[in-house]
Amino acid sequence: MAETAFRKIDIDIYDEDVLQDEELVDADPRDPVQVLNDAKQRQAAVRSALSRSDILGALNTVLENAPYGPNVEEAKTVTLQTLLTILNTTKAAEIPGVIKGLSQDNQDTLMKYLYKGMAMPGWGDISGSVLLGWHEKLTEVAGTGCIVRTMTDRRTV
Amino acid sequence: MPQVFNLSQTPVTAHAFSADNAQLATSFNSNDVQIFARQGAAWVPTEILSEHDKLITSIDWAPNSNRIVTSSQDRNAYVWQQTQDPSTGKLIWKPTLVLLRINRAATHVRWSPKEDKFAVASGARAIAICSFDPENNWWVSKLLKKPLRSTVLSVDWHPNNVLLASGSADMKARVFSAYIKEVDDKPAPTVWGSKLPFNTVCGEYASPSGGWVHAVSFSPSGDVLAFASHDSSISIVYPGGPTICTIRISSLPFVTLTWTAEDTVVAAGHDCQPVVFSGSEGGWQGVGSLDDSTSGKPAGPGSNSPVGRLNSAAFSTFRDADSRGHTSAKASSDAKLLTVHQNTITSIRPFETKGGRVTKVSTSGVDGNLVIWDTDSVNALAGRVGGLRV
Numbered sequence: 001m002a003e004t005a006f007r008k009i010d011i012d013i014y015d016e017d018v019l020q021d022e023e024l025v026d027a028d029p030r031d032p033v034q035v036l037n038d039a040k041q042r043q044a045a046v047r048s049a050l051s052r053s054d055i056l057g058a059l060n061t062v063l064e065n066a067p068y069g070p071n072v073e074e075a076k077t078v079t080l081q082t083l084l085t086i087l088n089t090t091k092a093a094e095i096p097g098v099i100k101g102l103s104q105d106n107q108d109t110l111m112k113y114l115y116k117g118m119a120m121p122g123w124g125d126i127s128g129s130v131l132l133g134w135h136e137k138l139t140e141v142a143g144t145g146c147i148v149r150t151m152t153d154r155r156t157v
Numbered sequence: 158m159p160q161v162f163n164l165s166q167t168p169v170t171a172h173a174f175s176a177d178n179a180q181l182a183t184s185f186n187s188n189d190v191q192i193f194a195r196q197g198a199a200w201v202p203t204e205i206l207s208e209h210d211k212l213i214t215s216i217d218w219a220p221n222s223n224r225i226v227t228s229s230q231d232r233n234a235y236v237w238q239q240t241q242d243p244s245t246g247k248l249i250w251k252p253t254l255v256l257l258r259i260n261r262a263a264t265h266v267r268w269s270p271k272e273d274k275f276a277v278a279s280g281a282r283a284i285a286i287c288s289f290d291p292e293n294n295w296w297v298s299k300l301l302k303k304p305l306r307s308t309v310l311s312v313d314w315h316p317n318n319v320l321l322a323s324g325s326a327d328m329k330a331r332v333f334s335a336y337i338k339e340v341d342d343k344p345a346p347t348v349w350g351s352k353l354p355f356n357t358v359c360g361e362y363a364s365p366s367g368g369w370v371h372a373v374s375f376s377p378s379g380d381v382l383a384f385a386s387h388d389s390s391i392s393i394v395y396p397g398g399p400t401i402c403t404i405r406i407s408s409l410p411f412v413t414l415t416w417t418a419e420d421t422v423v424a425a426g427h428d429c430q431p432v433v434f435s436g437s438e439g440g441w442q443g444v445g446s447l448d449d450s451t452s453g454k455p456a457g458p459g460s461n462s463p464v465g466r467l468n469s470a471a472f473s474t475f476r477d478a479d480s481r482g483h484t485s486a487k488a489s490s491d492a493k494l495l496t497v498h499q500n501t502i503t504s505i506r507p508f509e510t511k512g513g514r515v516t517k518v519s520t521s522g523v524d525g526n527l528v529i530w531d532t533d534s535v536n537a538l539a540g541r542v543g544g545l546r547v
Contacts, residue, residue, distance in 0.1 A: 019306050019307055019327065023306060023327070024327060024328055024367065025367060026363075104405055108366065108405075142407055143406070143407025143408055144389075144407070144408055144409055145389030145390075145405060145406045145407045145408055145409065145410075146389075146407065148368075148387070148388060148389040148409060148410055149366040149368075149388045149389055149390075149405065152366055152367050152368040152369075152387050152388040153366040153367045153388065154367045155366075155367065
């Protein structure tokens, strides 16, 4: 076995000019308070869309300009909750049609939320089987590239 | 049909052809460069260039001056020139030292079009622009540093011998001026700018979803820049607007690309097949793959699925075990990928040019293969890389 312990040494602490995370991504220009208000308004809009069983409209509402970056944790939580109500109430047979109707941006954002949900088992209304069902259908439509973008994108949701 | 040459059982990290395509320099994930000579239909190993003491990362062969430059993780680059051995009279490759002055690995190297300079990308957040100092008989370097924030993964020269594009792990593609007073004439204005002292940043373009920029390349005219990044996307930059056309692909990321004409790019990478894109300032789209993976081979399960490599042998083994309780390893029949390359493509380069168009490109891969492709035989992507949209 080759020596690998040296890989775990944090050499960055000796570097005055170290690259910070925030340098890698442009911050969300919106004000955190406004982002939170937006998220709450969307929650209401999604409820009314769901009562008309307009799933695609509801998904588009919640995924468009979703909150990202630091300082907007509460808005992210509200958005995740809103999204979960959509995911949990959609019938399995309708999922592929809905996903095909999403723009590529929104497909990428949806994938981010699916992974966020899977990373928080037992939180709120998260159901692993529902998330995996959506994940399977989304991967069939958007491909592995969509998963790769979820992993690389620093604009975390 | 693509010509396939199995050069090695180990990955081919880099490859470069001599001007007449009769010789080939490669590195097999080791400290040595292996030179091959073409004999009939085969490549025969001839010479080994040993001087580096860590992995070689990149090789470039200057077509007119017939010099090879190599870069390595040992933080060095060497320029190799053929000279006569005084005792035997045979031609052998002799290295010349390059004073790079970098404290991290050299990652990529390319000769400038006039072959009087070369650029070495490095992990030291710098690009070394090297030119020859005849007084001391070595190559000296000048470093491009600002505003690089991370390892530079690739470089490419503009045809005017002054501008240089770089792709970096800080998720940006950049265009720099690499003007060296002692070497270059004053460059004519281009679409990238008119005043070009050393280290002028003529453009900075971020990858769309935050992936490392693996590959950059200027179009044949130098007026357009293409870059591929690790967020499974390829972007084409027109500096005027600037207009940036981004194509997000549904398969795994590209790591290398080359232009074959002013309106066509071929990119390849983790998806193991070269994919052709074409377009203009109005918009770009995926055209197809050079790899006709559907003919001559049994169509495996899911060969037309956009999920691509997800439906691999390992995947189906686990799926069968899960859904049907099968545990027998019958997967050996479809353990081969449907593509010509059996693993990631590490490098794609123009191989043959006719009438201003690149008619053949060569690729080298982690599977140890070198493949030469006709750029005209593009196969529709069907469902495999389907869903390509601008």
